[in-house]
Every structure is written in C-alpha cells, then in structure tokens.
Amino acid sequence: MSEEIIQTIPEACCTLDISGADQEKLVTMFKALGNPIRFEIMKFLVTHPSCITGDIVDYLPIAQATVSQHLKVLRQAGWIEGTVEGTATSYCLHEKNIAWFRQRVDEIF
C-alpha cells in the first residue's frame, strides 16, 4: 500500500495587490534599469533635464545607434519621455511613471 502524498503550498501570510499588466509593467521597468548604460543615461537625465540625444551620445563611450536603442528601451519601459524638436529629440524623465514605480515598490516591500 502506497500512501497518498498531497502537495501543499504553505498558506500565505498576506496578500499582495500587484498582478497582471501592472506586474508586467513593473518587471519591464526593473529590467530597463538593470543595465549599466541605461542606468547611466537615467542618472544623466536626472542631472541634465531635457537634453537631446546628442548630449547623451557625447557623454557616453558608445555608438549613437546603441544609445538610441537604449533610449528606446527606457522610453518603452516608461522611465523617460521623448519630444521631437525639429531635427533633435529632447528627453526628460517620465515623472508620473517614476512616481508610480516608487509607490509600487513601497507597497510591495
């Protein structure tokens, strides 16, 4: 006779109000800043509000195409906003999303 083994995951001590699309967005934001170059870009934008792509390219030791790619990741993750100004693009922090990120982090941990 073999005994029946019932797998039980321990009971939760509490609930967490994050899931679905919000959770995906949060993970995307974490992932975007989990890269040294992109973190450096965010630091640069904090200390140099609304500068253009070229300023960041001049500042960083990597190719323009790569910077543009990183800016796209940060933009799609919601960390920054880009505004086309003539032939240039001006970037600034997406304050609303950043505030949202902080609230979620404070809420979860």
Place this chain on the structure above:
Amino acid sequence: MSEEIIQTIPEACCTLDISGADQEKLVTMFKALGNPIRFEIMKFLVTHPSCITGDIVDYLPIAQATVSQHLKVLRQAGWIEGTVEGTATSYCLHEKNIAWFRQRVDEIF
C-alpha cells in the same frame, strides 16, 4: 579655414550621490527583479515568509534546476537570504538590502 568645434556637454543642474560599487549593486538589484519568474519568486516570499526551495518549485511551472538558478541570482543580488536547514534551504527577504534599495531609489528619483 575650418572653425574649431568644441563639444560641450550641458551643465548639470544638480549632483547625484551614487556611483561606483553602490551603483553597480543597484543595477544588479534592478536586473535581478527584471525577470518575470524572479519577480514572482519575490512576491511568493513576501506572502510566504521563510519557505523552502521545494515550496517555490511546487508553486512555479518550471524545473527545479531553473528555480535554484533564479534563487541564486536573487541571493547574489541581495534581495533574499538562504539558510540551510538540514537537507532543505529556507529563504527569506533580505530586509536590510531591500531597505537600502528603496532609500537609493527615493534619493535618485
């Protein structure tokens, strides 16, 4: 006669007190949570304090080896702590590092 062009990066509006090893640690923490499975593990640990590896393996739809690998990433990033208890390993949040993370985020953004 060609005119000399001097590249100038715009002046900073402020300074940011994060760099070097601290910055690397912060990026590593962001990177670790920038993965859906690892985020899910963190959520599980928040709601199920000090559970063992097997509990997480039962909860997630992925192989034990993969869970173990993700736990290692979270441990090395400083999000969690593991304690060997006999043949099992019990994991819990690394509260101190988590607090440090939140302080840095609040400080920067």
Place this chain on the structure above:
DNA sequence: TCCTTGTATCGTAAAATTACGATGAATTAT
C-alpha cells in the same frame, strides 16, 4: 534644390541569459 544635421531603424555578429536533464553533495530515515 541640395547639403548638413540629428536621430531612428535595419541587419547582424558576439555575448549573455534562460531553461532543462543529469549529476553530485549533504543530510536524514530505514
């Protein structure tokens, strides 16, 4: 109109990440 400037996107090579089964190592049970 044609050229220059500032960026984004494409194609692609190299590197890193993710997932798995298999194996190993340590502890406990028989």
Place this chain on the structure above:
DNA sequence: ATAATTCATCGTAATTTTACGATACAAGGA
C-alpha cells in the same frame, strides 16, 4: 550501511540582449 530526500551545480541548447556600421528619414540651412 543503504536508501531517500532536498537542493545546488554542471553541461548545453535555445533565446534574448547588446553593440556596431550602414542606411533611412525628417527638418533646416545654403
């Protein structure tokens, strides 16, 4: 001592990310 349990690590295939040069595109100036 042997077997079972629990977990980490190894080796590796598949996928994703990162970086670059080349190219395209849009706006402004000559």
